[in-house]
Structure formats: structure tokens, C-alpha cells
Amino acid sequence: MPGYDTPAPSSSREPAPVKILIAGGFGVGKTTLVETISEIEPLRTEERLTAAGIGVDDLDGIESKTLTTVAMDFGRITLTDAGVVLYLFGTPGQERFWFMWDDLLGGALGAIVLVDTRRLDRSFPAVDFFESRGLPFVVGANCFHGEQPYTAEEIGAALHLRDPNTPVLMLDARSRTDVRASLLRLLDVLIDKARRTPAPVTG
Numbered sequence: 001m002p003g004y005d006t007p008a009p010s011s012s013r014e015p016a017p018v019k020i021l022i023a024g025g026f027g028v029g030k031t032t033l034v035e036t037i038s039e040i041e042p043l044r045t046e047e048r049l050t051a052a053g054i055g056v057d058d059l060d061g062i063e064s065k066t067l068t069t070v071a072m073d074f075g076r077i078t079l080t081d082a083g084v085v086l087y088l089f090g091t092p093g094q095e096r097f098w099f100m101w102d103d104l105l106g107g108a109l110g111a112i113v114l115v116d117t118r119r120l121d122r123s124f125p126a127v128d129f130f131e132s133r134g135l136p137f138v139v140g141a142n143c144f145h146g147e148q149p150y151t152a153e154e155i156g157a158a159l160h161l162r163d164p165n166t167p168v169l170m171l172d173a174r175s176r177t178d179v180r181a182s183l184l185r186l187l188d189v190l191i192d193k194a195r196r197t198p199a200p201v202t203g
Helices: 029-037 095-105 117-133 152-159 178-196
Strands: 015-026 046-048 067-069 073-079 084-090 108-115 137-144 169-172
Touching: 015 029, 015 095, 015 117, 015 169, 015 178, 029 073, 029 084, 029 108, 029 178, 073 108, 073 178, 108 117, 117 137, 117 152, 137 152, 152 169, 169 178
Parallel strands: 015 084, 015 108, 108 137, 137 169
Antiparallel strands: 046 067, 073 084
16 A cells, blocks of 8 residues: 555644554564564664573473563554554563553553464463453464464454454564554554444533
């Protein structure tokens, strides 16, 4: 979709700021996604995994991982045709840092919940978090090595999503095209919710 990656020409109307969370379990690709799409040098708060995490951080299936996000990732992307600038906040994935999620939630309009179907059990806390707080989200099934053995319907059923209409998207977090399409799909969800939400009654 041409025009979604470049800032808009000067005009009297500035793009509307929208805060989006990129969430998910440990090692699902959140930092990679933010790095892939950000138009600025992303802010990363990564530290090396050390012996202190032994017995605490579950590295099963991601034994080669050497860095971990301890606070958040931050990036920005201007979607010119949509008239918005998205501020992306990647949440830390390890359970010991989940207390920060509520702080990052403030002001957010929606989220992408990344999942790794090889370790789907690690995705339930993120899904539960956003469902319990009523924040709209889409599920992004990260296709590691370009492969995904399950369909969107199978992934949605396995996650026991409360809303069966929650979009489940296939993406490669390293692909700018895939990430951009996922963000646009999330914006569609937010717009649809806004249209269906009754306006407050004023007296």
C-alpha cells in the first residue's frame, strides 16, 4: 500500500497520535517487530541473560536467546493514508516483569499479541491480560523460519479467545509488509469498535 511508510507532506492537519502495545510471551519476537517497522531508531531496554535468570526465565525452545527486554521497546511509524502516527510500546515478556504491563497500558488504544505456536502455552497470560481489561487486540502468529503449521482458526480455538471475531493474523516479525498489514488490521478493529460504541448521553 503506497504511502503508508513515508511522512505526510506538510499540511494543516497533523497525524493523530495512537499508542499501541506489542505484547506476548518471552521470545516471541516483540523487539524484532518494533525494530522492523519503526521509522526512528527504536529505543531498546535489553540486557544480557545471566545466571540470575536460571530457574526463573523459561528458555525451553529458545536456548540460543542471549538478550531480553527488561522494561520496554519503543518505536514510531507514521501511517500517512490513515492519518495517524503510531507509538509502539513493546512489553517485557518474562513473568518477573509483568508488573510493568499495567503501567504501559495507560493511554493505549489497542495491542498486537504476538504468539509462537511452538510454545503456545506462554501466550495465555497476554491474551487474558487484554481480555480482562477490555483493550482491543489482534493476535499475530509469528511464522518463524517462514513456516506456520496451523491455520488461523486452529490458533484462535487453541487460545480460547472470548471473542471469536478477534482477528488471528499470520505474520513474520522480520517483514515490514507483514507488520504494517497487522497494524492496519488493528486500526480497522479500533475503528469498528468506535463505530459500535454508543455516544455518551449528555444532559
